[in-house]
Amino acid sequence: MAATRASGTNAVRYGTMRENVVNLTVVLSDGRVIRTRSRAKKSSAGYDLTGLFVGQEGTLGIITEVTVRLYGIPEVMAAATCSFPTVEAAVDTVIQTIQMGIPISRVELLDDRAIEAVNAYSKLTLPVTPTLFFEFAGSQSGVEEQAAIVEELAKGEGASNWRWSTDADERSKLWQARHDIHWAIRALRPGAKGWGTDVCVPISALAEVIREVRKETSQQSFGTTLVGHVGDGNFHLGMQIDPDDPVEWAKANEINDRMVKHAIRLGGTCTGEHGVGIGKMKFMREEHGEALDVMHLIKNALDPKGIFNPGKVLPEETRQAAE
Amino acid sequence: MAATRASGTNAVRYGTMRENVVNLTVVLSDGRVIRTRSRAKKSSAGYDLTGLFVGQEGTLGIITEVTVRLYGIPEVMAAATCSFPTVEAAVDTVIQTIQMGIPISRVELLDDRAIEAVNAYSKLTLPVTPTLFFEFAGSQSGVEEQAAIVEELAKGEGASNWRWSTDADERSKLWQARHDIHWAIRALRPGAKGWGTDVCVPISALAEVIREVRKETSQQSFGTTLVGHVGDGNFHLGMQIDPDDPVEWAKANEINDRMVKHAIRLGGTCTGEHGVGIGKMKFMREEHGEALDVMHLIKNALDPKGIFNPGKVLPEETRQAAE
Numbered sequence: 246m247a248a249t250r251a252s253g254t255n256a257v258r259y260g261t262m263r264e265n266v267v268n269l270t271v272v273l274s275d276g277r278v279i280r281t282r283s284r285a286k287k288s289s290a291g292y293d294l295t296g297l298f299v300g301q302e303g304t305l306g307i308i309t310e311v312t313v314r315l316y317g318i319p320e321v322m323a324a325a326t327c328s329f330p331t332v333e334a335a336v337d338t339v340i341q342t343i344q345m346g347i348p349i350s351r352v353e354l355l356d357d358r359a360i361e362a363v364n365a366y367s368k369l370t371l372p373v374t375p376t377l378f379f380e381f382a383g384s385q386s387g388v389e390e391q392a393a394i395v396e397e398l399a400k401g402e403g404a405s406n407w408r409w410s411t412d413a414d415e416r417s418k419l420w421q422a423r424h425d426i427h428w429a430i431r432a433l434r435p436g437a438k439g440w441g442t443d444v445c446v447p448i449s450a451l452a453e454v455i456r457e458v459r460k461e462t463s464q465q466s467f468g469t470t471l472v473g474h475v476g477d478g479n480f481h482l483g484m485q486i487d488p489d490d491p492v493e494w495a496k497a498n499e500i501n502d503r504m505v506k507h508a509i510r511l512g513g514t515c516t517g518e519h520g521v522g523i524g525k526m527k528f529m530r531e532e533h534g535e536a537l538d539v540m541h542l543i544k545n546a547l548d549p550k551g552i553f554n555p556g557k558v559l560p561e562e563t564r565q566a567a568e
Numbered sequence: 569m570a571a572t573r574a575s576g577t578n579a580v581r582y583g584t585m586r587e588n589v590v591n592l593t594v595v596l597s598d599g600r601v602i603r604t605r606s607r608a609k610k611s612s613a614g615y616d617l618t619g620l621f622v623g624q625e626g627t628l629g630i631i632t633e634v635t636v637r638l639y640g641i642p643e644v645m646a647a648a649t650c651s652f653p654t655v656e657a658a659v660d661t662v663i664q665t666i667q668m669g670i671p672i673s674r675v676e677l678l679d680d681r682a683i684e685a686v687n688a689y690s691k692l693t694l695p696v697t698p699t700l701f702f703e704f705a706g707s708q709s710g711v712e713e714q715a716a717i718v719e720e721l722a723k724g725e726g727a728s729n730w731r732w733s734t735d736a737d738e739r740s741k742l743w744q745a746r747h748d749i750h751w752a753i754r755a756l757r758p759g760a761k762g763w764g765t766d767v768c769v770p771i772s773a774l775a776e777v778i779r780e781v782r783k784e785t786s787q788q789s790f791g792t793t794l795v796g797h798v799g800d801g802n803f804h805l806g807m808q809i810d811p812d813d814p815v816e817w818a819k820a821n822e823i824n825d826r827m828v829k830h831a832i833r834l835g836g837t838c839t840g841e842h843g844v845g846i847g848k849m850k851f852m853r854e855e856h857g858e859a860l861d862v863m864h865l866i867k868n869a870l871d872p873k874g875i876f877n878p879g880k881v882l883p884e885e886t887r888q889a890a891e
Binding site for chain 2 (some may be wrong): 260261263264273277280282283284285286287288289290291292293294295296297301305312317319321344346347348382384386387390443445446447448455469477479480509512516517518520521525528532533534535536537539540542543545546558559567
């Protein structure tokens with residue numbers, strides 16, 4: 246996995262982080278310590294405890310060791326960026342890229358407002374339109390071929406300003422907007438509180454969810470930016486809220502609610518990366534239906550006294566249904 | 569995933585079958601029906617129930633629907649075979665291939681006895697040595713490049729008789745030995761009962777486990793063959809037992825026991841693909857330690873009356889420890 250802090254996780258080449266966890270050491274609520282599985286690449290020996298403990302947010306056990314899968318550093322890496330007339334055109338390019346089996350390492354989307362923010366913050370002059378950032382890896386001829394195909398697909402969707410490089414310095418420059426976006430968003434409205442939320446949908450539904458949420462956010466007093474791990478159908482919405490303005494808080498809350506419910510209706514999830522914590526608990530029943538009761542059963546079985554991260558992930562009001 | 573019946577599952581390019589299950593519909597022991605997760609590519613919304621229900625062998629719930637990830641048919645596919653002086657040389661070639669990040673679709677190993685069997689059954693004239701069967705996918709130049717690198721790696725390990733093709737008929741011929749192996753093994757000893765067992769180890773330990781088991785099997789009255797999904801560190805041992813000879817049964821049992829315990833000692837698992845059922849239950853404690861108790865807790869929580877596939881996967885004698 247590429248090690249830049251802006252990498253997010255793109256499932257295209259390397260799989261999700263979940264898929265790259267080989268095994269875990271976990272302390273249970275009664276003090277016992279277990280290893281979730283062996284180091285073998287695949288196993289059919291009983292229940293998959295590794296998957297169960299990844300993403301449980303400390304509610305089932307405390308993870309004290311993680312074994313992850315490693316990847317060699319590719320012979321050649323290439324970066325590319327290009328500008329699109331619409332979010333739909335950018336998403337369609339990514340869909341076609343994946344369908345053709347091009348093994349891109351990363352592909353990230355910034356919307357026009359995110360580009361505007363990063364132009365101001367990082368003194369860039371990128372066209373203020375939805376923009377994709379690609380990373381390719383492989384042999385010299387492999388990355389050239391991948392990039393040439395993606396360029397053609399992008400141009401077929403009306404993209405312009407295609408730029409690419411295999412040089413390390415040039416690659417950093419091409420990705421600078423993506424790397425700086427966190428700080429650029431924070432600088433948009435000094436003193437504001439950033440509210441970050443994420444959803445993940447089947448990639449075929451991604452453009453629709455983004456379109457709807459942008460319709461709403463365009464009418465607000467506060468700035469909003471959208472950063473997408475578009476290869477996964479996952480994106481982050483950042484809203485810059487005045488911490489002293491209850492109307493803005495309420496509005497942001499409403500936007501988040503509507504976006505999440507829309508994502509769930511389209512076969513998606515209330516959170517792709519951030520996790521549930523407290524904020525997304527209220528969507529758990531809607532997303533999981535009676536599967537939520539199974540989560541309660543597991544929680545009760547593994548942590549019967551409820552000592553691990555109480556009040557998180559599983560909403561208390563649905564616990565009874567499971568008992 | 570390639571659709572030949574001999575494909576097994578090679579995790580190199582497409583991941584394991586487990587990783588290609590998007591979600592499941594499951595009937596629970598109380599009659600409720602759940603969907604394990606959304607169709608989003610990644611989710612952090614609660615516990616991973618999909619992973620829990622894949623491989624539970626009907627002991628936690630009855631799976632009635634499976635959504636799997638699909639892959640496009642590659643532009644070009646290539647097959648290659650080559651012969652190695654030793655199993656170690658073959659395994660080392662595969663390790664180097666994976667470490668270089670070559671995205672092979674499949675790589676399969678037949679040992680010399682398996683080659684002998686298939687030469688006889690399918691009237692082939694392959695050199696009677698450990699043999700690898702590769703499959704590559706991608707663009708024309710991509711598969712050529714992949715194959716050229718692997719050929720070089722193989723020759724560095726003393727391989728000979730490298731043959732490859734992108735033509736569909738030729739590819740089938742190259743893989744014929746692999747495709748026919750099941751029937752070739754059965755034909756080795758007419759009337760015999762085939763005992764198939766599998767283990768999976770970290771690939772660095774694969775050659776050692778194979779060497780040890782071959783030492784033992786070479787002294788037996790019955791024939792044994794070895795077929796490996798070598799990219800995963802997983803292999804199948806087939807023993808052709810006289811069903812009326814208790815000495816042969818006992819010996820096969822002993823060989824299986826020793827191989828499994830050796831695999832577990834080296835960080836592996838008692839079964840990569842076959843599952844636990846009844847036969848591998850006795851190794852569950854040794855492989856999982858106290859993690860087996862967690863499996864019991866989950867079983868008791870989800871199927872408190874023990875109505876789902878009773879007596880399988882989790883050994884009864886360890887259940888008390890979990891209660």
